[in-house]
Amino acid sequence: MERTVKLRVKVDYSTYSALKEVEKEYREVLEDAINYGLSNKTTSFTRIKAGVYKTEREKHKDLPSHYIYTACEDASERLDSFEKLKKRGRSYTEKPSVRRVTIHLDDHLWKFNLDTISISTKRSRILISPTFPKIFWRYYNTEWRIASEARFRLMKGNVVEFYVIFKRDEPKPYEPKAFIPVDLNENSVSVLINSKPLLLETNTKKITLGYEYRRKAITTGKSTKDREVRRKLKRLRERNKKVDIRRKLAKLIVKEAFESRSAIVLEDLPRRTPEHMIKDVKDKQLRLRIYRSAFSSMKNAIIEKAREFGVPVVLVNPSYTSTVCPIHGANIVYQLDGGDAPRVGVCEKGKEKWHRDVVALYNLARRAGDVSPVPLGSKESHDPPTLSGWLRAKSLHSIMNEHKMIEMKV
Numbered sequence: 217m218e219r220t221v222k223l224r225v226k227v228d229y230s231t232y233s234a235l236k237e238v239e240k241e242y243r244e245v246l247e248d249a250i251n252y253g254l255s256n257k258t259t260s261f262t263r264i265k266a267g268v269y270k271t272e273r274e275k276h277k278d279l280p281s282h283y284i285y286t287a288c289e290d291a292s293e294r295l296d297s298f299e300k301l302k303k304r305g306r307s308y309t310e311k312p313s314v315r316r317v318t319i320h321l322d323d324h325l326w327k328f329n330l331d332t333i334s335i336s337t338k339r340s341r342i343l344i345s346p347t348f349p350k351i352f353w354r355y356y357n358t359e360w361r362i363a364s365e366a367r368f369r370l371m372k373g374n375v376v377e378f379y380v381i382f383k384r385d386e387p388k389p390y391e392p393k394a395f396i397p398v399d400l401n402e403n404s405v406s407v408l409i410n411s412k413p414l415l416l417e418t419n420t421k422k423i424t425l426g427y428e429y430r431r432k433a434i435t436t437g438k439s440t441k442d443r444e445v446r447r448k449l450k451r452l453r454e455r456n457k458k459v460d461i462r463r464k465l466a467k468l469i470v471k472e473a474f475e476s477r478s479a480i481v482l483e484d485l486p487r488r489t490p491e492h493m494i495k496d497v498k499d500k501q502l503r504l505r506i507y508r509s510a511f512s513s514m515k516n517a518i519i520e521k522a523r524e525f526g527v528p529v530v531l532v533n534p535s536y537t538s539t540v541c542p543i544h545g546a547n548i549v550y551q552l553d554g555g556d557a558p559r560v561g562v563c564e565k566g567k568e569k570w571h572r573d574v575v576a577l578y579n580l581a582r583r584a585g586d587v588s589p590v591p592l593g594s595k596e597s598h599d600p601p602t603l604s605g606w607l608r609a610k611s612l613h614s615i616m617n618e619h620k621m622i623e624m625k626v
């Protein structure tokens with residue numbers, strides 16, 4: 217597991233120029249290495265290095281030789297991801313284009329010290345003195361360790377962005393004592409904790425549609441190359457907002473699971489889902505964007521956080537999870553026209569009412585191997601507590617307790 221921390225350092229002109237020289241030559245090596253990989257149909261670091269090292273060493277006599285290694289590594293990574301894009305039909309160019317260069321460093325090319333970081337350049341080592349952001353100390357003072365590789369990039373105004381990489385071993389997943397099923401929807405995420413369902417509003421679809429509306433309002437009749445338009449678009453920060461929601465939600469769920477030694481149960485979503493899940497959105501691109509942020513990105517955020525804490529994740533088949541009664545095994549009938557409560561259905565056998573998301577939660581838990589009894593006909597089964605202000609909550613437990621207090625007052 218790794219995390220990258222960015223340090224921004226303003227340096228003097230001579231330091232910047234020394235790094236600029238490295239950047240220029242690194243880019244040349246990188247381009248040659250990519251071309252070699254393409255014409256020899258390989259993405260292998262070893263093969264690329266073997267192929268270009270001698271000529272590059274000749275061409276760049278006073279560049280520290282390890283830059284040739286790291287540029288070959290860089291080339292191999294770029295070729296690799298380009299291959300993957302091409303396979304998915306998502307590459308727009310014939311070959312990977314080298315636009316921005318981030319220089320890769322190995323343990324010979326940089327030395328870390330809390331006072332100064334030294335970087336090898338063509339003639340000597342240069343020193344930069346960063347001020348460390350809070351996030352740096354959070355990793356530095358815990359079980360994370362600084363990796364031997366690092367990166368830097370040159371920005372405008374003599375600014376160097378230096379990337380320190382922290383590494384940590386993944387904790388071993390424990391044997392789960394219980395299950396926390398999580399059901400993802402376009403506007404909410406529901407969880408089931410100790411047979412208590414909880415619906416957390418994320419409004420992903422609403423947010424995406426809202427941003428789309430505002431984006432249209434900004435760009436209609438104008439070119440997206442216009443500076444003013446670009447500035448306005450940038451200020452929308454749609455991605456930031458969604459990433460923030462995802463991270464916080466993943467953290468709440470994973471912390472809850474970790475503390476109760478539970479496994480998280482998620483739908484193993486099929487690839488074609490956006491078509492029927494968000495069918496009221498006509499625009500195909502927009503539908504895909506909603507699908508990505510509400511389903512796949514949310515799922516990945518939870519899985520990634522769970523891995524960090526050693527929380528086991530069980531992926532189960534999602535078919536019919538919201539249409540079969542978890543008690544009677546009979547069909548649950550939802551009114552086609554929706555009515556007042558479009559997400560509430562009735563079991564054909566027991567006639568009890570169910571909220572679609574709660575049904576899904578029980579069925580997900582079942583499929584993961586949970587055998588605890590399902591409460592019959594409780595109010596929560598068809599009217600689960602729905603929460604919108606969870607973003608600043610410390611834990612799911614505190615949310616549930618707070619909700620109980622409100623219910624008692626009412």
Ligand SMILES: [Zn+2]
Pocket residue numbers: 541542543544545546563564565566567568
């Ligand atoms: Zn039933």
